[in-house]
Amino acid sequence: VQLQASGGGLVQAGGSLRLSCAASGSVFDINDMGWYRQAPLKERELVATITSGGSTNYADSVKGRFTISRDNAKNTVYLQMNSLKPEDTAVYYCNADGNYFSDYAEPLQFESWGQGTLVTVSS
Secondary structure, X not given: OEEEXXXXXXXXXXXXXXXXXXXXXXXXXXXXXXXXXXXXXXXXEEEEEEOOOOOEEEOOOOOOOEEEEEEHHHOEEEEEEOOOOHHHOEXXXXXXXXXXXXXXXXXXXXXXXXXXXXXXEEO
């Protein structure tokens, strides 16, 4: 299963961006989907996650500003980012886990990462 992220770019502080990440391949089902980010010289950190049922979890640093959502019919997860700050500058990665159709009788598990999309917030 492959994840394709899009929507990054350059924005001024206080602006907004919307990231999208679509899963493709022989998807049977997807459990959790999420966004992570990695700033220069820092470790990758969780931004937000969403379960198949719609339960969400956010990093404290983005609560009230970012909203994660998903379209299960399209196997796509979104991240609406508002009131962006320079410290939000990072490469954003999407992540998903679930099961895929295989040549075997039962679906097999997968966990995939997207290729990353750069978000730059200028002051």
